[in-house]
Amino acid sequence: MVDQQRIKRLLIYAAKCVTGVLVVLGLSWAFDYKDIIWVLISVMLVLSPDGSDAVTLAVTRIKANVVGGISGFLLILLHPNMILMMCTAVFITVIICNLLNLEAATRTALAATIIVMTHEAGAHVWDTAVERVLSVLAGCLLGLLITFIFHNKYTKQTAEMILPKLDRGGE
Template identity: 80%
Template sequence: MIDQQRTKRLLIYAAKCVSGVLAVMGLSWLLNYQDVIWVLISVMLVLSPDGSDAVTLAVTRIKANAVGAASGFLLLLIHPNMIFMMCIAVMITVVLCNILYLEPATRTALAATIIVMTHEAGEHLWDTAVARVLSVLAGCLLGLLITFIFHNKYARQTAEIILPKPDKGGE
């Protein structure tokens, strides 16, 4: 039998992820924005299954995403050679995450670097890069908002109502 605390964490994490999908899809429908994949990925990279440090981890991941997106964008400004510049951008992202003590979120930073630097054939490089940077930032902000909503005292009270603590009175 899975313990109740683990079940509660799992349900809250699943609810955060579903909320992220619904928020992105709802906002994209309202704003008539079609390229939702990068926003969705960024939201999911910010969300954390652990409730104890979810806000701190979300902020760390947002900082790392900003580092990755900036690295990718700046290297595109230097030269559009995707393979060479992506290698350098990845290296810079790893080094900056280390210098800024963002190691736990380096993988999310690398995802942001790659998201910003890749583009479909025929697409204008700069339009795509700027749109991807904005998508990553929007996804990060939505992920942070969802984290704040789920990790306040009202969310804990709601979870306790849904999954009450077991009676330890010997029954």
């Protein structure tokens, strides 16, 4: 028999992820913003399947995203050699995450570093980097908002009222 708590955690995590997609798509439609991939990726990186420390983990991942985004942004402006600067930015991101006790979110920071540093051929380097930093930050903030919504006391009480009915077949 499958553990009821595990199913509950899975459903909540899936609902958070779907909510993230819907919010990003809705906002992109409302503001006519087309380059949503980096916002979507950042939202998904902030969301956590575990409810016990979801808010703390979301904040940690946001801090890591800021570290990675700033590292990537500053190094892409420093020198045009993509290989040298990306390797340096990755190294610096890992070191800073360690110094700030953000080891659990270092992969998130590295994703932000690479998102910020990669750009399409012919695009201005710093314009793309600024847009990506803003996209990553927007995605992080949306992920944090979704985490707060799903893990506040009111939401938990509502879920506890609904889920027992599901366990009994909707009585």
